Amino acid sequence: MSDSSDSFYITTAIDYPNGIPHMGHAYEKVLADFYARCARLQGRDTWFLIGLDEHGLKIQNAAEEAGQAPQDFVDEKSKAFSHIYKHLGISHTDFIRTSEPRHHKFAQEIYRKVADQEDIYKGDYETDYCVSCEKALQKSDIAAGECADHPKTRIKEETYFFRLGKYRDAVREHIRENPDFIVPSERRNEVLSRLEDEVHDLSISRSGFSWGVPLPDDPEHVLYVWFDALSNYISALKEPDASRESYWPADCHVIGKDILWFHTVIWPAMLLSAGLPLPRQVYVHGFILDEDGKKMAKSLGNVVNPMEVVGEFGVDATRFYFLRAFASGQDGRFSIGDLEKRYNSELGNDLGNLIMRISKLGISRTGGTLNPSEGIDDLGGREVAGEYLDHVKAREHNKALDSLWAFLRKINGYLTEKEPWKVEDDSVVEKILYTSTEAMRWALCLLEPAMPSTATSAAEVLGIELGKLDEFSPGARSYSLQPAKALFPRREKPKKDKVEKKKKQPQGEVDPFTKLELRVGIIEEVNEHPDADTLYAMSVDIGGEKRSICAGLREHLSVEELEGRKVLIVANLKPAKFRGIDSLGMVLASDLADGRIWPVDPGDAESGDLATVEGVETRPKKKLSKSAFDKVPLIMQDGRVTYTGKILETPAGEIVCDAADGASVR
Numbered sequence: 001m002s003d004s005s006d007s008f009y010i011t012t013a014i015d016y017p018n019g020i021p022h023m024g025h026a027y028e029k030v031l032a033d034f035y036a037r038c039a040r041l042q043g044r045d046t047w048f049l050i051g052l053d054e055h056g057l058k059i060q061n062a063a064e065e066a067g068q069a070p071q072d073f074v075d076e077k078s079k080a081f082s083h084i085y086k087h088l089g090i091s092h093t094d095f096i097r098t099s100e101p102r103h104h105k106f107a108q109e110i111y112r113k114v115a116d117q118e119d120i121y122k123g124d125y126e127t128d129y130c131v132s133c134e135k136a137l138q139k140s141d142i143a144a145g146e147c148a149d150h151p152k153t154r155i156k157e158e159t160y161f162f163r164l165g166k167y168r169d170a171v172r173e174h175i176r177e178n179p180d181f182i183v184p185s186e187r188r189n190e191v192l193s194r195l196e197d198e199v200h201d202l203s204i205s206r207s208g209f210s211w212g213v214p215l216p217d218d219p220e221h222v223l224y225v226w227f228d229a230l231s232n233y234i235s236a237l238k239e240p241d242a243s244r245e246s247y248w249p250a251d252c253h254v255i256g257k258d259i260l261w262f263h264t265v266i267w268p269a270m271l272l273s274a275g276l277p278l279p280r281q282v283y284v285h286g287f288i289l290d291e292d293g294k295k296m297a298k299s300l301g302n303v304v305n306p307m308e309v310v311g312e313f314g315v316d317a318t319r320f321y322f323l324r325a326f327a328s329g330q331d332g333r334f335s336i337g338d339l340e341k342r343y344n345s346e347l348g349n350d351l352g353n354l355i356m357r358i359s360k361l362g363i364s365r366t367g368g369t370l371n372p373s374e375g376i377d378d379l380g381g382r383e384v385a386g387e388y389l390d391h392v393k394a395r396e397h398n399k400a401l402d403s404l405w406a407f408l409r410k411i412n413g414y415l416t417e418k419e420p421w422k423v424e425d426d427s428v429v430e431k432i433l434y435t436s437t438e439a440m441r442w443a444l445c446l447l448e449p450a451m452p453s454t455a456t457s458a459a460e461v462l463g464i465e466l467g468k469l470d471e472f473s474p475g476a477r478s479y480s481l482q483p484a485k486a487l488f489p490r491r492e493k494p495k496k497d498k499v500e501k502k503k504k505q506p507q508g509e510v511d512p513f514t515k516l517e518l519r520v521g522i523i524e525e526v527n528e529h530p531d532a533d534t535l536y537a538m539s540v541d542i543g544g545e546k547r548s549i550c551a552g553l554r555e556h557l558s559v560e561e562l563e564g565r566k567v568l569i570v571a572n573l574k575p576a577k578f579r580g581i582d583s584l585g586m587v588l589a590s591d592l593a594d595g596r597i598w599p600v601d602p603g604d605a606e607s608g609d610l611a612t613v614e615g616v617e618t619r620p621k622k623k624l625s626k627s628a629f630d631k632v633p634l635i636m637q638d639g640r641v642t643y644t645g646k647i648l649e650t651p652a653g654e655i656v657c658d659a660a661d662g663a664s665v666r
């Protein structure tokens with residue numbers, strides 16, 4: 001086991017795959033990814049684990065409801081999680097699933113080590129249990145309203161107990177002596193205060209169901225899902241060989257506030273009993289709430305799907321929003337309006353325009369090459385990097401981004417003050433732009449952990465090599481500029497939509513789906529668009545009416561694959577022209593796991609058939625703008641196109657696609 005600060009092992013909570021990944025899951029993985037990338041930026045050998053918590057009653061019940069065996073159920077669900085995390089640019093080095101043999105092996109091993117210390121005994125157990133949280137509820141929890149909106153089950157069975165109470169003092173001592181063991185400090189104080197009370201022993205086995213890791217000495221019992229799940233942080237290091245084991249103890253477990261006790265008391269107690277080193281830190285983030293500060297819940301109809309946000313704003317803008325808009329460790333409200341504002345001002349103006357300004361002026365005034373010379377200013381990149389990394393060390397990612405954004409504004413301010421566009425001497429212009437680009441080198445390296453693909457594209461435009469911070473030697477090289485594309489094109493809100501929202505939404509009457517006319521079409525003819533490499537120009541029959549429709553499917557399907565295909569069309573979209581060719585509708589498609597975009601399939605429906613969802617009458621009177629269409633969340637679930645959890649249907653049945661759960665349809 002290593003003590004070396006050259007390596008960095010970071011983990012996230014492993015998610016329950018009983019549904020599709022939600023905003024909280026995505027938020028947590030982005031936070032951890034940011035810290036993993038920061039460690040790499042500092043040259044640390046980084047191991048980054050995420051994964052799935054696949055056992056327990058909650059999963060067994062969900063599998064039963066879906067009419068599947070638990071293993072088949074989690075195999076399928078796991079695809080959606082992998083897909084979404086890949087899409088979000090999560091740079092994990094391993095993905096553990098607790099149903100894997102490598103995990104079973106270590107979960108049993110740690111149980112044995114604990115049993116060898118005589119820290120496990122058999123007894124009778126009777127409790128109220130919350131299956132949704134997979135935890136026993138004490139009377140005080142119930143009185144405090146905990147799990148008030150989850151159903152409770154009464155459990156009465158024989159169980160094996162872990163002597164958790166025996167470790168209370170040792171755990172408390174550890175927390176007291178290591179101020180950084182739990183961050184932020186409010187959470188540390190919360191645990192210390194709970195540790196003032198008596199700590200009961202913990203039931204760690206269940207015999208009422210079978211979906212779990214069997215106890216080595218009594219296979220009638222399976223391990224309690226938390227005893228099993230917590231050990232993932234080490235089980236994932238055990239195979240394929242011993243080389244990964246040196247990453248333990250973990251440098252940082254990233255978790256949400258609801259699972260604080262499990263990670264800061266139960267897990268340390270298990271490790272102390274098993275004679276294994278404790279993790280160095282547990283970083284606890286807050287919860288993402290809806291715009292009104294309420295918990296997001298299906299039943300409240302306020303859930304925002306992270307993939308829809310990504311579809312609308314892009315991966316990097318979504319990551320940026322998570323990291324910048326929510327104060328570290330605190331709950332935060334997810335607001336599309338706030339995201340939109342930050343997108344336009346902080347991404348579009350502060351970052352995108354800055355890169356555009358340097359590239360345009362540099363190309364026109366210096367031919368695109370910026371050479372180092374005497375009289376170049378230092379805008380203080382090194383100091384900003386120091387400040388940024390201090391915030392990272394304190395796990396205050398939002399403050400790290402505050403420092404970076406203050407620096408971007410400083411670079412913008414420098415250009416505004418020097419007004420190179422008014423300067424006649426080209427060599428002076430070159431010095432000003434060199435100073436700015438050199439500063440951007442620091443800025444983009446610091447941007448990479450938050451917005452990896454933006455940092456890479458911007459670095460290409462400015463001729464910057466992104467690298468580790470200690471490899472910097474300022475003023476030592478030339479920059480070769482490339483023409484810039486708008487990285488964050490301004491998002492204009494159509495005025496009409498704004499008005500419509502104000503007038504109609506408060507009454508809560510108009511379901512956006514009612515504005516949609518989705519019809520089955522047959523693609524009759526496909527041609528490559530003469531002036532756009534990615535587009536096909538097609539003729540589509542919709543119930544006898546021939547429509548010209550353009551679709552960006554050229555990288556994904558051949559002409560032969562499209563001709564004769566039945567598709568689903570947004571039939572009342574406002575007419576558009578794509579480089580001279582009319583487009584009177586849109587072919588709906590989704591993302592396959594291999595990166596291709598594929599049209600959804602209306603099966604045996606007839607051309608012209610309408611697609612609807614139960615309980616919502618479609619009555620489109622007007623043509624729909626693309627931005628209004630984008631507000632209608634069509635999402636893949638179990639291979640079917642859905643709207644707010646309801647399945648889309650034609651008279652012939654469901655509309656299907658091989659895309660992963662959670663993928664948006666657009």
Ligand code: MSP
Nearest residue numbers: 013014015016024053229230255256257286287288
């Ligand atoms: N399976 C357990 C964790 C076991 S770790 C050994 C679990 N799973 S979970 O799917 O319910 O939650 C996974 C993570 O997402 C947890 O850290 C949880 O706190 C976090 N979030 C769940 N909802 C959240 C929000 N609304 N906001 C932010 N994160 C929240 O717990």
